[in-house]
Amino acid sequence: MQLRDLEDLRKIFKRISGKIAGIGITAFSRISLAFFMENFKIFCLKNTLDLPILRKIAHITCLGELEEGLNYLEATSTDILSSETVQRELLDSDIKHLYVYQSYHNMEMLLKDRCISTIANEANLREKVSSKEFFVKFLEDLAIRQLRYEIITSKELLDTKAGTLFNMFKGPFVVQSLQIKKGGGRGVFIVETEGDLSHVREIISEGMLHNVRLKDFLLRPYVKGTSMSMLGCVTRVGVLAGPLQYQLIDLHGPTSIGERGIFCGHSWSDDMESSLLEEASRLIKKVGNGLKDIGYRGIYGIDLIWDGKELFPLELNPRLTGALPALTLLQLEKNVVPLELIHVLAFVEPSIRYDLSSLEDSLMAGVKGAQILIFYHKHHQTLSPKLKAGRYVWNGQRAIFLGPSSGLIPKGEREFIVVEVPRVLNERVLEGGGDFLRMARILFKNPVLDDNGDLLDWVRDLLKWEKGENLGGDKRTLSSDNHNTSCLQQGSG
Known part of the structure; x- marks a missing residue:
């Protein structure tokens, strides 16, 4: 069957044999397939306030609801898969594929005798290509200019x-x-x-x-420039490139020991310079074709820095990236076949015929929107959480809660949607490691950067309000007040 548009995509997913289930730290992180598969199952770790919203479109088993004493710090999909609850459900189901962030050696061992495959590249290959040393030498082999x-x-x-x-x-x-x-x-x-x-x-x-x-x-x-990234997807017949996206870096400041490059979100715009888009797309495809030659399939992301004249690749992320599922939701809003779903098909339906030119035209057209991650700095802040999951609007002074959201994309100009807020907030249940522990994700319908790459004033005010209202911080200041929020040092990850 040929894949040209969303209608084709829905038909393809209806005929897939064998159930697919998602595994993620949060249910939201694996929600994309629920828009294409009936009774889609998600196994997640974190008990979040958005579960009632997500359960309208997916069946969710949340270990955080069922098992006390779970520690979320540095958890992986393998920890979820190892749970007796999940093992029992897998045994009693006809699930044939697991949709995961990335594969791990111990995960592959757990599934070896279950006739269940992961929608991800094998751990050996992923570990090889995720090496920073591998990537800089890979770029040399491909004759791609780098720093x-x-x-x-x-x-x-x-x-x-x-x-x-x-x-x-x-x-x-x-x-x-x-x-x-x-x-x-x-x-x-x-x-x-x-x-x-x-x-x-x-x-x-x-x-x-x-x-x-x-x-x-x-x-x-160290090059002061604009931090960007782009997703690519390796299919059997070629490589597709996604939209170019701005990365938001260090909004909440460096770590206590001075580490920099803390990823805090994305901003997507549909009016990027065509020459910059073409340059990024060529780079992504050249890397993708090189990866294809060594057996890689599916999605990968490349972090980029643009100094105003040249675009330099910094790092390869051979897995799902932090752009998902927010990018997928924005692409669905524009009736674009999401790159994330093409990634899934690369593993479960590799014989699909792709209309690459039609798909690429729609993917490269870009989307509008943004996401910002909210972190708790355990050394500098105290938790006094008031965030709820759902729709908000910014009234110029504070955020007004409008209620649970019926969708995952906000409608009004200054509306936003909050997801992934833990039901109980303490350091044990917050996701991450080091100084910064993630406590929420905010979704926007429009870009959050102005033409100079700075946060829009109302978004900056919103983050200051949120910082003081929920984290016991000084809401008068934000770490990005005095620098361009999309400025990135090399190698942020």
Whole structure:
């Protein structure tokens, strides 16, 4: 069967043999398939206030509702899959595919004798291509222009003279650990002065960070520019590119030890410069075709930095990314076949014939909208949560709760929808690790950045209000008040 549009997509999903179930830390993170499959099942960990809304379109088993004492910090899909509750439901069902964030070795072992496949690349391949060292060398093999880089050991970073390092990059540079696999700014430091370098060396000399032994580092020049990213999807017949998206970075400040590059959301605009879109698309496809040659399938994301003249690739994320499912919801709103669903078909219906030109035209047309992640800084804030799941409107001074949402895309200009708020808020049940623990996601119908890349005034005021109202913080200030919110150091993850 051929895939050209949403009508074709719905027909294809109706004929798929074998049930698909989603596994995610939150139910919202796997909700996309519920729009295409009847009785879609989701297994999730976190008991969130949006579950009543999501249960209108999906069947959800939430371990946080059923099992006391669950610790959500650094949890993975494998932890959910290992639960006796989930194992029992899988045994009594005809589920044939599990839709997961990414595959893990222990997950593959658990499913080995169950005749259940994961909608994800095998862990061995994912681990290989997610390596930062692999990616910079992969770009060289593909003859894709990138920022100058050096890979050095801890000893070399500790012993090399400061002047030598600054001369190497003709100014400030970024230090990124190669051993810390999780992104979101972990193990990323900007070095602009000798004092910054001394601070980084002090951390490195301890030998461990985030429970990981530090050995090697990727160094690149620090370029002040616009942080962007783009998704690609490898299918049997070719590579598709998604819309170019702005990334929101460091809205809530650096970590207590100065790590930078904390991912805080996206802003999507449908009026990007065509030349920039074409350049990003060419890059994404070239990388995608290279990945296809080594057996990769499905979605991947590439973090990019645009300095106003050139677009540089920074990092490869060979898995579902933080853009989903928000991007999927926005694409459905515009009647565009979502890249996320093409990813699913690459694993469960690989024989589908794709009308690549029609699909790409609609995907590249772009969408409008945004999402912002709300974090709790455990060292600087106290929890006094008042957020509810559902629709809000900003009245210029505060957010007014309008009630549970009947959909997941806001309608009014200053409306927004809040999802993924834990029912009980404490550090044990908040998702994440390190200083910043995630406590909510806010969805917008329009972009949240102005033409200069700064947060719109009303969105900035909203975040200040939310910070003071829910986190016991100083609502007069936001860490991004004095810099461009889309400015990113290299290698944010």
